[in-house]
Amino acid sequence: MAKRKTRGPAPIYAKRLVHCRREMKKHRVGAYLVSNDMDYFYLTGFTGEDSALLILPRAVHLLSDGRFDEAINQECPWVRRWMRRGTLNAEIAKASEELKIRTLAVQAERFTLADEAEVKKANRSTKLRSAPSILADMRIKKDDNEVALIRKSIRVAEEAFRATCAAIKVGQTELEIAARIEYEMKRRGARGPSFPTICAEGPNAALPHAHPGKRKVKRGSAVLLDWGARLGNYCSDLTRVVFVGSIPRKIREVYPIVLEAQKRAIAAVKPGARMCDVDEVARKYITEAGYGKEFNHGLGHGMGLDIHEAPSLSWRSSAKLEAGMVVTVEPGVYLPGIGGVRIEDDMLVTPNGSRFLTQLPRRLEDAVI
DSSP: OBOOOOSOOOHHHHHHHHHHHHHHHHTTOSSEEEOOHHHHHHHHOOOOSSOEEEEETTEEEEEEEGGGHHHHHHHOTTSEEEEESSOHHHHHHHHHHHTTOSEEEEOTTTSOHHHHHHHHHHOSSSEEEEOOSHHHHHHTSOOHHHHHHHHHHHHHHHHHHHHHHHHOOTTOBHHHHHHHHHHHHHHTTOSEESSOOEEEEGGGGGSTTOOOOSOBOOTTOEEEEEEOEEETTEEOOEEEEEESSSOOHHHHHHHHHHHHHHHHHHHHOSTTOBHHHHHHHHHHHHHHTTOGGGOOSOSEEEOSSSSSEEEEESTTOOOBOOTTOEEEEOOEEEETTTEEEEOBEEEEEETTEEEESOOOOOOGGGGBO
16 A cells, blocks of 8 residues: 555545545444445545545545556545555455454445455455445435536537537438437537437337437438436436427327426426425326326436436335435337337426526427427
């Protein structure tokens, strides 16, 4: 272990570490191993891979390797670094033993049985236990800095969408359109898409998570685009349907139903509202319009450093919305052999209700290109 010490963490990371340690103390966690890359980025700003953060009451240790030595110098020089030569699990075992850690709490969703066996084989003196959901609970509400970064990610995604729509032509394939919107996001500073872009023409849009292929845009096509940018490590997530020249009859019938369902659900997004109740607002309206079976997924999800994170805005969750949460609201209706309509916007839950983070038009007449 190289014992380098420099200035302390930036205020935003110092504040998060204080919060994390407070939660550790509450849950009687003396040593916390963070192996989820977005979690250790959240606490330190470190962007490297194949690493782990070991949080103790009075020290923060980063277990990584030589590929990321300079990244540590630039991003979090204040950590105590362990630069491994073998496997990460071997270094975890070594660090735990040298630091005389009696019980190590690990993130069960990232630490497999094979990982556990490897660490235990190399270090029989440290017990392993599953950690409570400390970081998921911390990340569920966004601070002002995070909201600003999400807004920037959304603006890039929206600008890329406008540029892509202006370039859509009859004869282009779904793959070409998906590639164009990802290119336009990168042109504007995004690291890349926040998830693989969905571009679905005509009947392909009946698949909520369709993969773009060689299907070509025709005059009169309805094209569903679901895309987002990753900027500053924060995600955006939007969906729109655009129409090439004219609007198919059945889609014209369904579109206003989906839009009204979204409007009603957004009006219900506020602190204290149960996730399942907000979902039910949209689901009830779509069901009464005759398309309940064709709305076959949850209403939305949280997003931030990950494209899908807590909370889950669906019928499965009775948890309540809180100010500071960022959620998508994305009802949809999917008609096999015809197509689909999904309209998705990103919302910030505020003390008195909610606020749009996305700004793209949603009206049917604005969707014709």
